Amino acid sequence: MKNHAIRTFSSVERGPVIAALLIAIFLLLFLIVPVAQVIYVAFQDPNTGSFTFINFVDFFGNSLFLESFINSFYVASMSVLVASIIAMPLAYFTTRFNFHGALLIQTLGIIPLIMPPFVGAIAMQLLFGANGSINLILDEHVGFTIPFMEGLNGVILVESVHYFPFILINLSAALNNIDRAMEESAQNLGSSGTRLFRRIVFPLAMPGYVAGAALVFIKVFDDLGTPLLLNINNMLAPQAYLRISSIGIADPMGYVISVILVGFSLLSLWISLLALKDKDYATVQKGGGGLMRRDLRTWEKVGCYGVVILILLLVLSPHVGLTLLSFGTVWSFAVMPDGFTFDHYKTVFDTASQYITNTLLYAGIAALLDVIIATSIAYIVWRTKILGRKWLDYGATAALAVPGVVLGIGYLRTYHSFDVPIINEPLASWWVIIVIAMTIRRLPYALRACVAAIQQISVMLEEAAENLGATKGRTVWRIVVPLMSGGILAGFVTSFATASVELSATIMLVAKDSDAPLAFGIYEFMQSTSGRGPGAALGIIAVIFVGVGTYISHVIIERSKKLREPNAIIFEGGNT
Amino acid sequence: MKDDIMKSSGVVIENLNLSFGDTHVLKGVNLNIEAGEFFAFLGPSGSGKSTLLRAIAGFGPTPTGRILIDGEDIAGQPPWKRDVGMVFQSYALWPHMTVRRNVAFGLEERNVPAAEIKLRVNAALEMVGLIDLADRRPSQLSGGQQQRIALARTLVIEPKVLLLDEPLSNLDANLRVQMRRDIRELQQKLKLTTIFVTHDQEEANTTSDRLAVLDDGVIQQVGSPVELYDQPKNLFVANFLGTANVIQGVILENDTGCVFRSDKGFEIALRQKSNGKGSIVFRPQNVQFLKTGTIQKTGTTKFQGIVRHMEFHGNIVRYGVDVGGHLILIDETHQLGINLFDVDTSVQLQVNPKQIMFIQNQ
Numbered sequence: 001m002k003n004h005a006i007r008t009f010s011s012v013e014r015g016p017v018i019a020a021l022l023i024a025i026f027l028l029l030f031l032i033v034p035v036a037q038v039i040y041v042a043f044q045d046p047n048t049g050s051f052t053f054i055n056f057v058d059f060f061g062n063s064l065f066l067e068s069f070i071n072s073f074y075v076a077s078m079s080v081l082v083a084s085i086i087a088m089p090l091a092y093f094t095t096r097f098n099f100h101g102a103l104l105i106q107t108l109g110i111i112p113l114i115m116p117p118f119v120g121a122i123a124m125q126l127l128f129g130a131n132g133s134i135n136l137i138l139d140e141h142v143g144f145t146i147p148f149m150e151g152l153n154g155v156i157l158v159e160s161v162h163y164f165p166f167i168l169i170n171l172s173a174a175l176n177n178i179d180r181a182m183e184e185s186a187q188n189l190g191s192s193g194t195r196l197f198r199r200i201v202f203p204l205a206m207p208g209y210v211a212g213a214a215l216v217f218i219k220v221f222d223d224l225g226t227p228l229l230l231n232i233n234n235m236l237a238p239q240a241y242l243r244i245s246s247i248g249i250a251d252p253m254g255y256v257i258s259v260i261l262v263g264f265s266l267l268s269l270w271i272s273l274l275a276l277k278d279k280d281y282a283t284v285q286k287g288g289g290g291l292m293r294r295d296l297r298t299w300e301k302v303g304c305y306g307v308v309i310l311i312l313l314l315v316l317s318p319h320v321g322l323t324l325l326s327f328g329t330v331w332s333f334a335v336m337p338d339g340f341t342f343d344h345y346k347t348v349f350d351t352a353s354q355y356i357t358n359t360l361l362y363a364g365i366a367a368l369l370d371v372i373i374a375t376s377i378a379y380i381v382w383r384t385k386i387l388g389r390k391w392l393d394y395g396a397t398a399a400l401a402v403p404g405v406v407l408g409i410g411y412l413r414t415y416h417s418f419d420v421p422i423i424n425e426p427l428a429s430w431w432v433i434i435v436i437a438m439t440i441r442r443l444p445y446a447l448r449a450c451v452a453a454i455q456q457i458s459v460m461l462e463e464a465a466e467n468l469g470a471t472k473g474r475t476v477w478r479i480v481v482p483l484m485s486g487g488i489l490a491g492f493v494t495s496f497a498t499a500s501v502e503l504s505a506t507i508m509l510v511a512k513d514s515d516a517p518l519a520f521g522i523y524e525f526m527q528s529t530s531g532r533g534p535g536a537a538l539g540i541i542a543v544i545f546v547g548v549g550t551y552i553s554h555v556i557i558e559r560s561k562k563l564r565e566p567n568a569i570i571f572e573g574g575n576t
Numbered sequence: 577m578k579d580d581i582m583k584s585s586g587v588v589i590e591n592l593n594l595s596f597g598d599t600h601v602l603k604g605v606n607l608n609i610e611a612g613e614f615f616a617f618l619g620p621s622g623s624g625k626s627t628l629l630r631a632i633a634g635f636g637p638t639p640t641g642r643i644l645i646d647g648e649d650i651a652g653q654p655p656w657k658r659d660v661g662m663v664f665q666s667y668a669l670w671p672h673m674t675v676r677r678n679v680a681f682g683l684e685e686r687n688v689p690a691a692e693i694k695l696r697v698n699a700a701l702e703m704v705g706l707i708d709l710a711d712r713r714p715s716q717l718s719g720g721q722q723q724r725i726a727l728a729r730t731l732v733i734e735p736k737v738l739l740l741d742e743p744l745s746n747l748d749a750n751l752r753v754q755m756r757r758d759i760r761e762l763q764q765k766l767k768l769t770t771i772f773v774t775h776d777q778e779e780a781n782t783t784s785d786r787l788a789v790l791d792d793g794v795i796q797q798v799g800s801p802v803e804l805y806d807q808p809k810n811l812f813v814a815n816f817l818g819t820a821n822v823i824q825g826v827i828l829e830n831d832t833g834c835v836f837r838s839d840k841g842f843e844i845a846l847r848q849k850s851n852g853k854g855s856i857v858f859r860p861q862n863v864q865f866l867k868t869g870t871i872q873k874t875g876t877t878k879f880q881g882i883v884r885h886m887e888f889h890g891n892i893v894r895y896g897v898d899v900g901g902h903l904i905l906i907d908e909t910h911q912l913g914i915n916l917f918d919v920d921t922s923v924q925l926q927v928n929p930k931q932i933m934f935i936q937n938q
Binding site for chain 1: 655665
């Protein structure tokens with residue numbers, strides 16, 4: 001009888017075990033091995049092949065690299081500071097006051113995220129640069145200019161405007177979770193004003209803030225596209241890219257930089273985890289008074305709206321600038337373009353439509369792979385007892401800590417001499433590698449969407465199906481997948497939208513222009529002054545991709561929430 | 577589904593043991609449930625009653641021992657091959673399917689022809705009186721309606737055994753009484769072997785032919801509701817099935833017969849012959865006040881006490897009376913115009929020794 005039990009057990013688990021093995025192999029080949037390869041090369045003597053720290057000594061001995069390191073650190077820190085300055089008042093207004101701009105601020109939190117920072121960079125230059133609209137106006141009316149976009153300032157401004165929502169979202173959530181009793185009891189004990197804020201509100205909101213800030217730091221630290229487009233090369237990510245693309249994949253410096261980037265990624269993730277660990281400061285209690293909000297006096301209201309509108313203008317400026325650029329004829333040394341035209345869009349559709357079709361294909365396949373892998377991992381981790389199943393989750397999530405540049409370098413190094421059968425081309429220069437890079441990079445996000453979806457399904461719904469005669473496989477097909485469909489679809493759309501503007505890994509992997517996706521196309525166009533118009537048009541198309549995708553996924557999530565809610569058991573006294 | 581009698585099957589459980597990791601949850605369970613019987617597993621939460629039910633359906637950790645249905649050991653079979661229909665506590669209706677699709681599911685998995693599925697689904701929905709709601713979604717139904725759909729979904733596959741896991745716990749009080757009658761009636765009509773899990777003794781007593789009381793993974797006693805109430809084998813069963821006055825002490829043999837003396841020195845003569853240490857057990861309704869002007873009933877024992885507390889329940893008044901250091905609960909049926917005793921009143925009580933059970937310490 002024991003044998004019988006074991007036999008049914010193994011036949012039940014066979015499907016998931018095969019899926020788990022396939023996913024493990026995929027993660028091993030396209031995440032773990034390439035990254036391990038990068039780290040290995042960084043510690044390898046280029047001539048003898050033996051283990052060494054000489055590459056790191058060389059790195060810190062080189063003034064350009066040292067400067068790049070300091071610049072990257074400076075830019076990332078300053079971006080966190082500027083993003084905090086933008087996010088803090090917004091978070092504070094909505095959570096502490098009866099402020100009727102909530103919708104406005106929510107919108108503020110999404111608008112920047114639908115445009116990749118590198119897309120808006122050129123537009124920002126035209127608006128805020130030394131000869132940009134704002135400075136031209138300032139020069140004419142007040143006689144001085146502000147170097148918004150001078151050197152590193154430009155990177156800081158573009159990145160802060162793009163990434164502040166991460167801080168806004170986390171900080172608002174933290175502030176929303178502070179029960180008014182926390183503040184009232186402090187007031188009752190004699191504390192008020194800034195002292196109350198410093199001793200009670202700030203410490204309680206701190207974990208949320210740190211988590212958001214760490215995320216911003218690492219996103220900026222790793223970003224390749226923005227500095228490249230602003231022509232700032234003395235930072236780490238651009239240096240890694242330039243070393244590999246100009247000197248070649250044998251040069252150890254690109255690998256050293258990669259190790260530093262991965263190290264800082266891990267450090268930031270660790271800090272943000274540490275900040276949130278054991279600090280579940282959600283203090284809102286049952287029957288509690290909710291948040292401590294107060295009404296604003298008229299002059300305060302004016303002030304609040306003033307600040308919000310100012311930030312809104314700043315946040316919208318890349319979008320406005322890009323739109324103007326995409327429709328503008330000539331825009332140089334002028335507040336506004338000289339005239340308006342559809343020519344740039346025509347140029348894009350006539351000569352560069354392959355960027356769009358490639359993107360649809362690549363991002364489509366990547367998103368599909370992402371949700372298939374993510375759904376499988378979610379099922380394996382939450383519904384089976386396969387040994388080591390948690391490691392699939394950890395493995396897929398580890399992609400968060402790998403900057404795109406590093407993944408690109410890893411693929412080049414690992415697969416440049418691996419010829420794909422039949423087509424006889426190295427895997428590293430085949431378009432499929434771009435799809436794989438997109439898949440790996442977006443997998444952590446798709447995975448979280450699918451895990452959230454499966455956690456909402458009561459195991460009883462599956463047991464009921466088995467009880468009525470459905471096998472495990474049939475249950476997955478008829479119950480689990482349909483019930484997860486909202487989460488899966490949202491994961492697909494998000495993966496698709498964000499993969500379609502992926503630049504930092506793809507820029508390393510594009511072997512020929514005909515294989516290039518949209519983000520690479522924008523980068524190519526933006527290199528020349530004459531290409532800016534079409535580049536902006538392509539950028540607007542990218543923004544529409546991401547914007548529509550984000551909206552659809554939002555609608556899907558809301559709808560599946562609604563579908564689920566009334567399913568709660570209804571108590572009814574009457575006869576039925 | 578035909579509205580007539582289903583082929584019913586007996587369930588035999590032999591030496592069933594089951595553990596969650598290091599926790600031994602079911603400890604050597606043996607049961608013999610007759611074909612067509614309405615059987616209840618009664619016990620507090622954590623007693624293992626739901627675990628036992630789920631083991632019969634094939635869910636949870638694999639147990640050791642045997643589960644026989646119609647003499648066939650099903651212990652190693654996966655849930656989908658067992659043909660034991662289960663109604664889940666939360667009903668587990670699939671929110672993405674209509675009522676009709678929910679009910680058809682089991683037949684579809686059995687590859688029943690579409691035309692027959694339609695007929696049988698309609699018959700099942702008629703049986704629970706909800707044919708009009710066939711095209712609704714579960715979320716559009718009330719709790720009671722969801723319950724009936726869950727029942728129809730299970731009965732439509734004509735299972736060998738019907739398992740009900742606390743099916744009434746999510747309904748409000750009135751509906752619960754109505755539903756338990758309906759379920760009992762349906763079971764009687766179909767003569768389907770039914771196992772019902774509950775922590776509510778009233779539910780178990782009113783529905784089932786026989787029941788098993790579980791505590792700590794061990795079956796304490798099996799029998800009809802009356803047997804268990806009147807002849808509990810141990811204090812757990814006595815206490816779990818209704819309120820009981822329990823007094824610890826020892827049996828003294830003396831010349832006139834069998835006398836029980838409590839740890840605090842309170843003595844009472846018993847009818848039944850017994851010996852050793854143990855407890856006397858009697859129900860609150862078995863004790864009466866001996867009011868001034870009334871005559872003591874023949875054969876009863878009289879004793880003195882002081883009222884310590886009084887609870888008005890409506891149909892009864894429950895008093896706590898201190899008798900020789902023991903707090904004894906007394907239920908007096910409430911009548912219009914009856915005088916209630918105040919706290920601290922000195923009262924006389926009478927109890928018939930026939931109503932007193934003695935349970936030896938184990």
